[in-house]
Amino acid sequence: MIEHSAEWISIDHTFKVAANIGANRKCDSHWEKQYDSMFCVMNEIGCVIAWQLTLGTAFDKVEDLLKGLHCRFQNQDRNIKLCFTDNCCTWKRKLQSVFGKELNVKLDLFHAVQRVVKKISKRHPFSFNCAQAFSLIVRQPHDHGESRKENTPDPETINKQLDNFVLTWKDVIYLDKPVLTLDALKEIKNLREHINKGCLSNIPPGCGTERNENLHKCIRKSASKVRIGVHLAVALFTTFLYVWNEKRKNADRTGKKTKFLPIFDIDNAPSLWSTKPCSKETFGVGVSSERRINSKEEKLPPSYCDLFSECNWDAEGQNLDEILNNSDFKLGKEDVKKILDRASNIMSVVELLEACNGRNRTFNTEHAHLMSNPALFAFGTCIDKTVEEKESLERLQNTLASYNMELVNSS
Numbered sequence: 001m002i003e004h005s006a007e008w009i010s011i012d013h014t015f016k017v018a019a020n021i022g023a024n025r026k027c028d029s030h031w032e033k034q035y036d037s038m039f040c041v042m043n044e045i046g047c048v049i050a051w052q053l054t055l056g057t058a059f060d061k062v063e064d065l066l067k068g069l070h071c072r073f074q075n076q077d078r079n080i081k082l083c084f085t086d087n088c089c090t091w092k093r094k095l096q097s098v099f100g101k102e103l104n105v106k107l108d109l110f111h112a113v114q115r116v117v118k119k120i121s122k123r124h125p126f127s128f129n130c131a132q133a134f135s136l137i138v139r140q141p142h143d144h145g146e147s148r149k150e151n152t153p154d155p156e157t158i159n160k161q162l163d164n165f166v167l168t169w170k171d172v173i174y175l176d177k178p179v180l181t182l183d184a185l186k187e188i189k190n191l192r193e194h195i196n197k198g199c200l201s202n203i204p205p206g207c208g209t210e211r212n213e214n215l216h217k218c219i220r221k222s223a224s225k226v227r228i229g230v231h232l233a234v235a236l237f238t239t240f241l242y243v244w245n246e247k248r249k250n251a252d253r254t255g256k257k258t259k260f261l262p263i264f265d266i267d268n269a270p271s272l273w274s275t276k277p278c279s280k281e282t283f284g285v286g287v288s289s290e291r292r293i294n295s296k297e298e299k300l301p302p303s304y305c306d307l308f309s310e311c312n313w314d315a316e317g318q319n320l321d322e323i324l325n326n327s328d329f330k331l332g333k334e335d336v337k338k339i340l341d342r343a344s345n346i347m348s349v350v351e352l353l354e355a356c357n358g359r360n361r362t363f364n365t366e367h368a369h370l371m372s373n374p375a376l377f378a379f380g381t382c383i384d385k386t387v388e389e390k391e392s393l394e395r396l397q398n399t400l401a402s403y404n405m406e407l408v409n410s411s
Contacts, residue, residue, distance in 0.1 A: 001050070001245065002072060002281055006043035008082035008207060009069075010108065013037045013057050014216040020226060021053065021233045031227060035285075038219075038237070041069060046211035047245045051237070052287045053230075057087075059094045066098045068281040073099075084208050086111040088199045107199040108208045109138055109152070112191060119184035126179045130169050137161040138200055152203040158195050162188065215244065234284040 015037045022033040034055065039062050041050040050069045054061045073080055080099055085091055088107040096103050117131045124130075137158060143150045152158070166188065172179045180188075194200060219240060228236075397406070 001048070001241070001283060004043060004047050004049040004245070005073070005076050005078055006049060006080060008044055008084070009049070009080060010042050010084040010208060010211070011039070012042075012086060012108075012216075013039050013054070014219070017216070017219050017237075018053055018233075020228060021230060022227060023229055034230060039065070040215065041066075042211055042215070044207070046215070046248045048215065048241045050281065051241060051283050053233070053237075053285050059091055062287075063094075063098065065281075065283075065287045066095070068287075070098050072281065082106065082207070084108045084203075088194065089197065105199075106203055106207075107194050109200065109203060110208055110213060112138070112194065112200060115191060116184055116187045119181055119187055120179060121177070121181065124177060124179050125174055126172055130172070130179045133169065134165055137165055138203075148205045150205065152201055154201050155195050155198055158200060159192065162192070162195070218244070230285055238284065 018035040018038050019033070021035045022031055024031055035053040037054050037057060039052045039054050040048050043049050050065055052062055052065045070080075079102075081102055081104055083095055083099070083103055083105050084107075085095075085105065086108055088105050092105040095105055113131075113135050116134055120127050120130055138152045139148055140150045140153050141157070141161070153161075166180070166185075170178070170180050170185070219237070
């Protein structure tokens, strides 16, 4: 994600995807929701270039995320001059304090139109025609067709077309019910303030948060319908957004199926990079500085590579007591022993698979650490020092039984 750049950006919150993310309190096991929205930043081709789970929609919740994004643009010699958001006037100065005073902050046309359209009753027989006519007020008078071809007009032209729209539709009534309700007229009055400030003028075709809305629809389908913890939620969203971005990048390759490379840690694969990225950006959770983190938010633990680099552990010639005394692991002796035995068992599986399959193997041994315990126990020739043979067989049978399967002796 830190590789992506942008010509312009669109920022937006989505709420439903974070509705089930939380944790059980230790004192009484009561479920407590930790986040209520997901904040996304997208570029002009629809790639998500930054994201964060937030509790509330205040600007200071995402300020550090945007500052990290600005530093990335500086390293890429990019100067972003256009941003689309639903909070144009409220966030304008704050966004300019991050990206520079030359940044133009515009109200997204989709949200501007939806503010009025949502107040029109869908049960009214003329609601569709009214909504369609309202969406045309932000076009040039001669710009017709299914999609907009030119920049949006100046404030004077938009106001004139809005006046004509209200004059045409305010007296349209069916069964004593006007198509333009009082709430719709109120939203039109509020929208005039943005029109007069230029928030809807000089917007190029294809710019806005329409892609954000498509992302929201897709990610809501993938979001969990049950309660999940923060760690699992971040893993799921990270994987989903990675696939989403790869599809957007390869959208021009028609007829070709997108191939996804596995997600890896650049610290453990330096040969794939000529130089490591300068960005220190963080996504998901733990983005804000310590003084801004809400007390309810749960921080992710350090990555495995960070723990490994901090402990400076060379296992050769050391016993468990020496490892524990000379490392920063906050684990007991039995826990460390289980970890080391588990690693030894995985290594035996890897060596076995390489010996059996040779070069043309169908299973990637680099993925062995992702295998569950029952899967590892299924390899009868490998040695597991942590679990007795009977116990491993019992676990495997229980796992198979949960899928209505059973172990059959093939000898």
